[in-house]
Amino acid sequence: MAEIEKTIINIARSILGGNGFGYSVPSRSSANQLYVQELDRIVLKDKASFRPFANMASVRKTTITTRILQLVHQLCKKQIHVTKRDLFYTDVKLFQEQGQSDSVLDDVSCMLGCTRSSLNVVASEKGVVVGRLVFVEDGDRIDCTKMGVGGKAIPPNIDKVKDMESDALFILLVEKDAAFMRLAEDRFYNRFPCVIITAKGQPDVATRLFLKKMKTDLKLPVLGLVDSDPYGLKILSVYMSGSKNMSYDSSNLTTPDIKWLGVRPSDLNKYKIPEQCRLPMTDQDIKTGKDLLEEDFIKKDPNWHKELEVMVKTKEKAEIQALSSFGFQYLSEVYLPMKLQERDWI
Secondary structure, eight states, rough: HHHHHHHHHHHHHHTTTTOOEEEEEEOOGGGGEEEEETEEEEEOOSSSEEEESSSTTHHHHHHHHHHHHHHHHHHHHHHHOOOHHHHHHHHHHHHOSSHHHHHHHHHHHHHHHHHHGGGGGGOOOOOOEEESOEEEEEEEEEESSSSSTTTEEEOGGGEEEEEEEOSSSSSESSHHHHHHHHHHTTTTTHHHHHEEEEEEESHHHHHHHHHHHHHHOOOOEEEEEEOOOOHHHHHHHHHHHHTTGGGGGHHHHHHOEEEEEEEOHHHHHTTTTTTTOEOOOHHHHHHHHHHTSSSSHHHTHHHHHHHHHHHHHHHEBBOOOGGGGGGHHHHIIIIIHHHHHHOOOO
């Protein structure tokens, strides 16, 4: 709040001095991003651009920025949280489409030098967690072993999550909803004490924050179970070194040391995955795979690099569901127990 008030007072001074007003906004383009090996994540460099009000090209964006600053100030004052969608609907005529208010919201985070969740605007929840985890959310004690098959929705507001306790040995990070459901229904976490978490595809901010908090508070290893395709690896990379879109907030969102448990390209032959369950990679897949080979987070780990080379060379991919060809419970009854007993992760 103090930061917003300071910004607005400077603007008022500038207007009264007859200089009009504008905002200096840190650039979030990929040219202004840097992968720092010591930190093992993507960070934002110091380039900024000026957004003046008295300019046809930037007048709308400057107006939207001012309106968002006003709305965020109100939220912080009242100490309430809203979703990005709610924020968009407060002024549909000005924002026109949600993409515009979302992108300015990220700009405002950069300008104020704070995290997006501290602006009290949250993304709608999509991740779920189940297994050996107990925590307190806004005063309520939540036991994730008693959440049925669906699991507990990951709270969009991480500040309300306190006192995490667990007797798990590891955190199992699953890419897909289907695999998560299979493991939750088979109560996999009772046989191998663990916490199972998924963002149902592309990782959202709430799930990334929650994973980071679990890893920090419980000090447990994280094992990733993703499809054997370039996108599965891309998803792991977002959890590990952050996404380019949110690089300004990477310190809170990244969980660097994730082990790749499966499904790895070398598993396809090792576990004799039948031909009809393997898919040929498309040109786009191969291009994504080759681009990933150049990424720093892959280069620094020779084992990952080797696996990805196998994938690009064989031009074959397989989903976690390919394991169902041996029976629906093959994943929870055979594949994962074998992997874990052999400590087969990289």
